[in-house]
Amino acid sequence: MQTSKKTLSGRRVGAVAAVATASLLLAACTPSAMGGQSGAVSGDATKGSITWWGWTPDANNAEKLIAAFNEEYPDIEVEFVSKPIDSYDSVLSPAITSSDGPDVFNVAPGSANGGVDTFGPGAIDLTPAVEKALGPDWASKVSELGVSGLTVDDKLVGLSAGAVYSGNLWINQGIFDEYGLEPPTDLASWKQVCDTLEAAGEGCFVQGAGQWAFDMDTFEAIVENIEPGLYQKASLGEASYTEGDSGQKFTQAMETWKSLFDEGIMQDGAVGLQQYPDANNEFMQGKYAMIMMGSWYTQYAVKDSMVTAMEAAGVSDPEPITIVPVDFPDLAGTGQVGNMFGDADYGLAVSGRSDNQAAATTFVTWLSTSQAGQQSVANTLNNIPALHGVTPDWDQIDLVDPAAQADVLSAYSEQAAAATQPRFASVSSELNTAFRDALVGVAGGDVSIPDALQTLQGVVDAE
Amino acid sequence: MSLSATLPDAATPTGGAPAARPRRHGLKPTANGLPWILPAVVVVVGLIYFSIGYTGYVSTLDWNGFILTEPTFLGLANFSEMFGDPVFWKALEHTAVFYVVTFTVQTALGFTFAALMHSQVFLRGVYKVVVFVPTVLAPATMAPVFRQIFDADGQLNTFLRAVGLDGLAQTWLAGGTTAMAVVMLATIWQWTGLTFILFYAAMSQIDTEVLEAARVDGAGNLRTLWSIVWPMCRGTTVALATLGLIGALKTFDWPYLITKGGPNYATEFLGTYIYHTMLSEKRFGYAAAISVALLVLALACGVLMSLRNRREGRA
Numbered sequence: 001m002q003t004s005k006k007t008l009s010g011r012r013v014g015a016v017a018a019v020a021t022a023s024l025l026l027a028a029c030t031p032s033a034m035g036g037q038s039g040a041v042s043g044d045a046t047k048g049s050i051t052w053w054g055w056t057p058d059a060n061n062a063e064k065l066i067a068a069f070n071e072e073y074p075d076i077e078v079e080f081v082s083k084p085i086d087s088y089d090s091v092l093s094p095a096i097t098s099s100d101g102p103d104v105f106n107v108a109p110g111s112a113n114g115g116v117d118t119f120g121p122g123a124i125d126l127t128p129a130v131e132k133a134l135g136p137d138w139a140s141k142v143s144e145l146g147v148s149g150l151t152v153d154d155k156l157v158g159l160s161a162g163a164v165y166s167g168n169l170w171i172n173q174g175i176f177d178e179y180g181l182e183p184p185t186d187l188a189s190w191k192q193v194c195d196t197l198e199a200a201g202e203g204c205f206v207q208g209a210g211q212w213a214f215d216m217d218t219f220e221a222i223v224e225n226i227e228p229g230l231y232q233k234a235s236l237g238e239a240s241y242t243e244g245d246s247g248q249k250f251t252q253a254m255e256t257w258k259s260l261f262d263e264g265i266m267q268d269g270a271v272g273l274q275q276y277p278d279a280n281n282e283f284m285q286g287k288y289a290m291i292m293m294g295s296w297y298t299q300y301a302v303k304d305s306m307v308t309a310m311e312a313a314g315v316s317d318p319e320p321i322t323i324v325p326v327d328f329p330d331l332a333g334t335g336q337v338g339n340m341f342g343d344a345d346y347g348l349a350v351s352g353r354s355d356n357q358a359a360a361t362t363f364v365t366w367l368s369t370s371q372a373g374q375q376s377v378a379n380t381l382n383n384i385p386a387l388h389g390v391t392p393d394w395d396q397i398d399l400v401d402p403a404a405q406a407d408v409l410s411a412y413s414e415q416a417a418a419a420t421q422p423r424f425a426s427v428s429s430e431l432n433t434a435f436r437d438a439l440v441g442v443a444g445g446d447v448s449i450p451d452a453l454q455t456l457q458g459v460v461d462a463e
Numbered sequence: 464m465s466l467s468a469t470l471p472d473a474a475t476p477t478g479g480a481p482a483a484r485p486r487r488h489g490l491k492p493t494a495n496g497l498p499w500i501l502p503a504v505v506v507v508v509g510l511i512y513f514s515i516g517y518t519g520y521v522s523t524l525d526w527n528g529f530i531l532t533e534p535t536f537l538g539l540a541n542f543s544e545m546f547g548d549p550v551f552w553k554a555l556e557h558t559a560v561f562y563v564v565t566f567t568v569q570t571a572l573g574f575t576f577a578a579l580m581h582s583q584v585f586l587r588g589v590y591k592v593v594v595f596v597p598t599v600l601a602p603a604t605m606a607p608v609f610r611q612i613f614d615a616d617g618q619l620n621t622f623l624r625a626v627g628l629d630g631l632a633q634t635w636l637a638g639g640t641t642a643m644a645v646v647m648l649a650t651i652w653q654w655t656g657l658t659f660i661l662f663y664a665a666m667s668q669i670d671t672e673v674l675e676a677a678r679v680d681g682a683g684n685l686r687t688l689w690s691i692v693w694p695m696c697r698g699t700t701v702a703l704a705t706l707g708l709i710g711a712l713k714t715f716d717w718p719y720l721i722t723k724g725g726p727n728y729a730t731e732f733l734g735t736y737i738y739h740t741m742l743s744e745k746r747f748g749y750a751a752a753i754s755v756a757l758l759v760l761a762l763a764c765g766v767l768m769s770l771r772n773r774r775e776g777r778a
C-alpha cells in the first residue's frame with residue numbers, strides 16, 4: 001500500500017506539473033485580446049527610467065536626441081535599443097505584451113515593419129498628450145501624413161518624430177563635375193549621361209531592384225510624373241490599374257519602368273541586387289553616379305556621417321563624396337516634376353504595459369511636438385520634422401561641400417515637407433507583395449505588363 | 464592508387480555465435496519513474512509537440528501574429544488557398560530539382576574525395592581539412608562572398624572577361640536559372656565536406672579481406688569502387704539521401720541570404736516562402752499552413768525512404 005500511495009503521489013505530481021506547464025504555454029502563446037491599455041498613464045512624468053526600441057534613428061543620432069532631451073528633463077533616463085528592421089516585428093511582438101519590454105517603441109505607417117495596424121493594440125492613445133502639448137488645434141501644427149499614417153480607428157498610436165520622403169535621385173556631384181555633366185532631366189538626357197559615364201568606365205545609375213520597396217519608389221515617381229496623385233488613388237481603389245484612362249496611364253508607367261532596364265539606365269543585373277546593402281554600397285564606394293534614395297539620404301551630406309557610411313560600405317580611409325538631390329527626370333514629358341511622396345519615418349508609441357507611461361509620454365511628446373525636440377530631429381538630417389516651421393539649422397551642420405549643398409538641401413527640405421502623397425501608407429501588405437511580383441516580374445521579362453497590372457487590380461478588388 | 468593498401472582492418476564482427484541478449488535487471492518500467500522522466504517529457508512535449516500542434520491551430524486562422532490582435536477562424540481556407548497558390552507549387556518544384564542536383568553532385572564528390580583520401584595521396588590530411596572546413600562555416604558569413612563572386616561586376620565575370628570568355632559573363636543573380644545554380648553551388652560547396660566524412664568513415668569499416676579478394680579476382684580500382692565499395696557504403700548513401708531530402712525541404716539560409724528567394728520567386732523554397740509570408744505579409748495563418756504542409760512532406764518522405772530502405776535491405 002505504501003508503494004501505491006507513492007505511485008499515486010508521483011502520478012499526481014507529474015500530472016499537476018504537466019497541466020501547469022501546458023497552461024503556462026497556452027497562456028503565453030494563445031492569441032487573445034489582452035488589452036494592454038489603461039485609462040490613465042502610470043508613473044511620474046518628470047523622472048524615471050525608460051527604454052526605447054526602434055530600428056531608427058541610428059545609435060549616434062539617438063544619443064544626440066536623448067542628450068537634448070536630458071537638458072530639459074535630467075531626471076528621466078532614456079536607453080535606446082536599436083533593433084534590426086528585418087526582425088523588428090518578431091522581437092517586438094512578445095516584448096510589448098510584457099511590462100519588462102520597451103516603454104517606448106517605434107511604429108510605422110501602412111505595410112512596413114512595425115506597422116501601426118499590427119502593434120496599435122499594444123500602445124496607449126496619445127491624443128490627450130498631444131492635445132495637452134499643442135492645444136486643441138494640434139493637428140494643424142504637425143504634418144498631416146504623420147497623423148493619418150499613425151492613427152488606427154481614431155486612436156493615435158504613435159507621434160511622428162519626422163517623416164521621410166522619396167521621389168528624387170541623388171547624384172555624386174564629383175563624378176558629374178569630372179565629366180562636365182548636368183543631371184538628367186528626361187529619358188534622352190538620362191541615356192546620354194549614362195552613355196558618357198559608361199564610355200568613361202563609370203557606373204551611371206544603380207538600383208537594387210531585387211528589393212521591391214525601392215522599385216515601388218521609382219514606379220511611384222514615374223506615376224507622379226504622369227499624373228500626380230494617381231498612384232495613391234489606385235492603391236485605395238479609387239482608380240483602375242487596368243481600365244479606362246487610368247489604366248492607360250499605368251500601362252504607360254509600367255512601359256517606362258521597363259524601359260529603364262531595356263535602355264540600359266539600370267545597371268546590369270539590377271534585379272539580382274538589394275538596395276541595401278548592395279546598391280547603397282556601390283554608390284558609397286563612388287562606383288555609380290546616381291541612385292534612387294529619399295530624404296533619409298540627406299544625413300550623408302554631413303561630413304562625418306558620409307565618412308562613416310563610406311567606411312561601412314568598405315571604403316578605407318575615405319574622402320567624403322559630395323551628394324546632391326535632383327528631381328526625378330521628366331520621363332513622360334509632362335513637365336510635372338518635383339513631386340515627392342512620403343510617410344512618417346517612425347512614430348513613437350508608448351507601451352500599454354509600461355510601468356513608466358508618464359515619463360515615456362513626456363519623452364515622446366517632447367521629441368515630436370516641442371520646438372527643441374524637433375530642432376534636434378531636424379539637425380540629424382535623417383528626417384523632415386513633423387512640427388511645421390522647423391528646419392535644419394544649417395549653420396550648425398558640417399556639410400561635405402557647403403557651397404554645393406547648403407542651398408540645394410535647404411530647398412529640398414522645403415520641397416519634401418510640402419509633399420502630400422503617401423509612400424507606403426496607402427499600400428496594404430497584399431498590394432505590397434503584388435507590387436513585388438509586378439515590378440520585378442516586368443523588369444525581368446517574366447511577367448507581361450497587362451498581367452502585372454491585372455495582378456495589382458486583382459488585389460485591390462479583393463480588399 | 465590502391466584502396467586495399469590503406470583501408471584499415473574491419474571493425475565489424477563477421478562471424479561467431481550470436482551475442483547473448485543483455486539481461487534487463489533494474490530496467491522494469493514502473494509508474495514511480497514518471498517524476499524522473501517528467502522534465503524530459505515536458506521539454507519534448509512542451510517545446511516540440513505543443514509547437515507542432517499550435518502551428519496546426521494557427522494554420523486555421525487569419526492572424527497577423529501579434530498576440531494582442533484578435534485572430535479570425537478560417538477553418539481550412541488557408542490550405543485551399545495554398546493548393547491554388549502557384550508560388551507554393553513553384554517552391555516545391557524548386558525543392559525537387561534542388562534535391563536531385565545537390566544530392567547527386569554531393570554524393571559523387573564526397574564519394575570520390577573519400578576514395579582518394581583512402582589512397583596514398585600526398586598531404587591528404589590537409590585535403591581532408593580543406594574539404595571539410597566549408598561545413599563548419601556559417602552561411603551568413605559566406606553568402607556575401609558568393610554574392611560578390613557572382614555579382615555582375617564580380618570576380619567570376621572579371622575572370623571570364625580576362626581570359627577572353629566575355630560571352631559567358633552574365634548577370635548570374637539576376638537570371639532565374641543562374642541564380643538557382645548559384646544557390647545550389649553554395650549548398651554543394653558547404654555540404655560536400657560532410658558527405659565526404661561520412662563516406663570516408665563508411666569506407667574505413669570495409670573489411671580489407673573483401674577488397675583483397677576483389678583484387679585476387681582481377682578487379683581494378685574503378686571496378687572495386689563500383690562493385691565493392693559503393694554497394695558496401697549503401698547505408699551511408701541512404702542516410703545521406705534521407706537527410707538531404709529533409710534538408711532540401713527545410714532549405715532557407717542560402718537562398719535567403721544570396722537571392723532573397725528572387726528574382727521573381729526563381730529561388731523560392733518552402734522555408735523562404737514561409738518566412739516571407741509570415742514576416743513581410745504578416746499572414747501567420749497562411750505561413751503556418753505552409754509549415755504544416757512542410758512537416759507532412761518531411762515526415763512522408765522520411766517514412767517512404769525508410770520503408771524503401773528496409774524493403775531493399777530484406778531483398
